[in-house]
Amino acid sequence: MSSSLPLPAAPTGNRFALVTPDDDSAPVTIVTMLSSIFTILVFAVRLGIVKRKRYGYDDCLLSLGHVVALGQWAAIFIALDNGLGKSTKLVGNREQNSSAKALFAGRILLILSLCFSKLSILLLTRSLFHWEKRRKILIIDATIVLVIIWGLGATLALSIDCSPHTMLGRGLTQCSGHVLRLRIVMIIDIITECIIFGIPILFLYAVKVANGTKLLVIAAFAFRLPLVAFSIMYLLSFTSYIDSKSSGTAIVPTMIWQEILLGYSLMSATIPCLKAFVEGFTTGGGRLGEIEVVRMPYESEGSYELGQMRKNMHRSLERLENIEDTGTHLQHSRRRSRRSNSKTIEEASIRSQTSEQPIIGMAI
Incomplete structure (x- = not known):
């Protein structure tokens, strides 16, 4: 006789979230909450402990990235409140419209937050390698310009002539080449992350320093590499969702990868600032002289030298x-x-001369 496991009991009472064939919103809720909580905690540690009273331009840009991320998380929770992750047969047209608009705004805010995160890490890199020759610093400046163009271009490319309903897999005729636009945006995103990781390797190649120190610095920037995988998964999941023409629950993997991508991008921008990595750098490759290590090109970026x-x-x-x-x-x-x-000697000689005069007179 074949035996089978008993079915789980039906949920009773008040539950935080339920997962049913028609409602798969619980994973999105959990991942969004974890992403926001851990990201804010890491940023608080950065400002309160790691960079306390030594803030720079990179901290300002990363702060803007977190402000934008707050808007993105708020948009996701609004979409969840209006039926995100649920079957369309359970959600009315009004809620679907609100959810589509929130998701549309959330993706734009995602791009902007990623842009600020990239700019923050680039400014940090520029400050750490301030002693490099001008032609190498121009590589960082060119990458900064590329990231700014990418952020503005991606925002326009994903919003011009596009209806918010494309986020729910509908109205694709109102946004021609929607998937192609997203592919181009994410491919450039991956390229910029590879450049950000490659710049420290390029600069450290010609520096006479122990290999262990080089690996320590490279490891700090290597924490950005998982973003390449997260971007690919986000793109593949969204493409699969659009092709599936699902009734609403198939968008869940896309939203999960979106929250992972956003949270990790912001958190990984803090890792190169940790004392273990920066001390390994400043006591090794950057030691061209005590004054050069301590003095930074401009005051606000001097915070990177601990x-x-x-x-x-x-x-x-x-x-x-x-x-x-x-x-x-x-x-x-x-x-x-x-x-x-000398004055004492002169006075003594004068006195001796004056004292001798009467004696000489008497002798005469």
């Missing part, structure tokens, strides 16, 4: 100034003592 080195440098400079002041003081005191001695 602040403590700057304090130590200031203290040493103050000590040198004190030593110089002490030496100058000693020189002045010596000169004064010499002058006083």
